[in-house]
Amino acid sequence: MSIVTPPLYLECALSIPVFGSLAVIVFLGCAWFIGNPKFRGNRAKNLALLMLGLWALGPPIWFFYEHFFHFPAHGNPEAGYAALEGAQDVTSKVWAAFAIVLGALYNRKFPGL
Numbered sequence: 001m002s003i004v005t006p007p008l009y010l011e012c013a014l015s016i017p018v019f020g021s022l023a024v025i026v027f028l029g030c031a032w033f034i035g036n037p038k039f040r041g042n043r044a045k046n047l048a049l050l051m052l053g054l055w056a057l058g059p060p061i062w063f064f065y066e067h068f069f070h071f072p073a074h075g076n077p078e079a080g081y082a083a084l085e086g087a088q089d090v091t092s093k094v095w096a097a098f099a100i101v102l103g104a105l106y107n108r109k110f111p112g113l
Helices: 015-035 044-075 080-106
Strands: none
Touching: 015 044, 015 080, 044 080
């Protein structure tokens, strides 16, 4: 059984899956770089900290911008804020899991690293 819900955005419906896929690819690249033992030293450590900082601050800034500025101007009125908040809730949990994995890789908290 599937539940039909109106899309959050009428325009650029394709950009949401594309952006989500891009975020996963960026996460995998960051995880590979941060977890790779070849990349050690001050320069690599600074780059890893920059990646972690951007990953930690970027999504919440986007969620704030989307909620207060982007959705009111470009969102589907039929979907409403409840759908936006639901999508942001699920997405924020995925983002938090990715951030925890990156932090654990950086601090070498995984076995074998």
